[in-house]
Amino acid sequence: MGSMASEPMIRKERLPVIPQPARVEWLGGELPSRLLEEVICDVPDADVQALAAVIREALADQAGGPGRLPVRVERASTPAPEGYSLRIDGGGARMRGSIEGLRHAWASLGQLLDAGDTLPHVLISDAPAFPHRGVMLDVSRHFMPTPDVLAFIAELARLKFNVFHWHLTDDQGWRIELPRFPALTGVGAWRPGTLIGHADAPGPPAYEARPHGGFYTQSEIREVVAFAAGLGITVIPEIDLPGHSSAALAAYPQYSCHCRPGDVWQGWGVRDHVFCTRDESLDFLEQVLDEVLPLFPSPLIHLGGDEVPTTHWEDCPDCQAVMAREGLQDVEELHRYVMARLARFLQSRGRRLAAWDEITDTPPVPAGTLVLSWRGTEGGVLAARAGFETVMCPASHVYLDHYQADPAGEPLAIGGLSTLETVYSFRPVPPELEPRHRGRVLGGQANLWREYMPDTAHVQYMAFPRLHALAEVLWSPQEGLDFADFHARLGRQLPALTRRGVRFRPLDRPG
Ligand SMILES: [Zn+2]
Structure with missing residues (x-):
């Protein structure tokens, strides 16, 4: 001493x-x-x-x-x-x-x-460098039991994250119980099997014929939201619309174009099974949201808006009638119409729309929207320049479904390579953004898409310690960020993860 x-x-x-x-x-x-x-x-x-x-x-x-x-x-x-x-x-x-x-x-x-x-x-x-320090967890592609979600949120709090973005719906499963619409979970929470191997693998796809699914009851949702709030973390739910909706449309096919019957998808990728844009379908979505909103006090509600194939809209008489009625030139404008209507609906309920950066493709962006920029930072830059708040989550740096080292030594992942150092090199404010707009970059977040993360241990392996790197990037003074120093400190924190039973990628494995 x-x-x-x-x-x-x-x-x-x-x-x-x-x-x-x-x-x-x-x-x-x-x-x-x-x-x-x-x-x-x-x-x-x-x-x-x-x-x-x-x-x-x-x-x-x-x-x-x-x-x-x-x-x-x-x-x-x-x-x-x-x-x-x-x-x-x-x-x-x-x-x-x-x-x-x-x-x-x-x-x-x-x-x-x-x-x-x-x-x-x-x-x-x-004090933090950025007010929005988030992590998105996909529980649709693979379900995560409530106790594991709580433990994951507790780890986020230890790293001073303050937003848990909960991706609750997608083509492969609807995970939130809404008693008014029982088929959403009764049908939409379960798929008969799951693709084996990588979606891009050559040859015909093979499926493991074992049902996969699960959902959170209303009381479990409330438990998660209250637990997170007690740790200073806001839960932003995501109901992904109008694409990524196979699970919901399997339950309620009458709201698809041509009322096509559908299934909860067993594969991965982007599918053209999307909600029809006629009034009855959008009314249904608003009724669903009216059931969702009371569970989440968050002012921001994420409605996706990403990856919406328009093939069905193009040959759907109902969608064409909506376009004629609204004076829309093409299906891209129809996409904007859907998001703008849902944004107005959220505003009428005292909430704000959060959406992926596809929403910047056909301006104007609905008033008050928070844009999450994932295809790079360009969408966020466009949004900030147009006066919108944005959160940066570019796939190049903070998609934690990417490999973290040479794929030869790693479990199957979607692709890409985002090492610990890649994540640490992420800076939410792009240098090309003019200083007067930089205050609209609220921060950043990591996205954990789970096509290739079947269970909690696998999620932990992909999340940690890359989330340690992101936590520091979002909290600490940007001018003091130093990867070598971070790496040395990390070695003293990881044993505590082991004591808490949290898996992580060891630092001494070859990168
Ligand atoms: Zn239609």
Whole structure:
């Protein structure tokens, strides 16, 4: 301890915390972490008390030995939303901030406890670089049981993510119980089998003839939303429309063009089985949304809008009649019409549309839309320049269904290559975006598409530690990002994942 106290106050070494805090002042000295034994919290707020209880329980697990030092939990206003301070010295630990900030303070202290038996004397002053720090999880291509979803969200909170984008519907399964429309899950939550191997493999496709499916009951949805809220994470649901809808249309084929019967898809890719645009179909979608909205307090509701083949619209008399009635020149304008109508519907319910960046292909983008730019950052740049808020999630950097190393040594994935360093090199604000528009880039998110991730352990393997890299990119000051330093700190955090039973790709495997 004495040798540390004699070192200079400012050191090059960083705290073993991910994401790296915005500012760390080294006070000299250190504290055996087991001395932290009690929590002092006089804040009457129920959320703060709940956090204090979590900290108390965590300390009880690791405390031991003589001496008693407190963790003081205090509410204080901070200049930045989600900001906090955390001071560790000979008197214990003291965290200050709003409830959001205090949760992040605990995430930092928890990581310091995970990283070793001693805590350095430091003063951390921290706040995020971006307000939207998200992760999207696809539970349609493969279902994930509720306890695993909760555990996954808990890991996101430890990395200071604040958005969980829940991709609940797609061609391969409808995962949200809506009692008014029982067939959505009764039919749409199950498929008879699943494609074996890669969708692009040569030869005729083969299917494993084992039913796959599942769905979340209303009470499970509420449990997930409340659990996430308690960790400072907003759940944004995605109901993918009007494409990626085979599962819903298998349940209610009367809302497809020509009322074509359909099936819950056993394969992967993009399918032309989409919702018809006649009023009855769009009315149905609005009725579905009226069942979905009460489950999710999020102001943003994601309605997809991506990858919509228009072949059925082109030869559907109902769709052609809608185009004539609305004065639309082509089916691309018909796509815009659908999204604009649903955007207005959400607005009438006090919500905002979030959609994939296809929505920028046929301007104008509906008022108030948040654009998630996945085909690159171009859609987000277009959106920001046009006055819209955007979140960057380019497939080139943050699609975690891509390989993370040489495919020869990795489990089957969709393709691509996004190494840990690729993810760490992601910057949400593209350099070509003019400074006056940059504030509209709210942040970024990773997308976990699950065609080739059949179970939770596989999801964890693809997610971690690449999500550690993204967490730092979205939180820490951009000018201080340093992959080598991040990599060194990562080595001290990964054993805690093992202790919690979370799988990850080891750092020492060849990249
Ligand atoms: Zn039609």
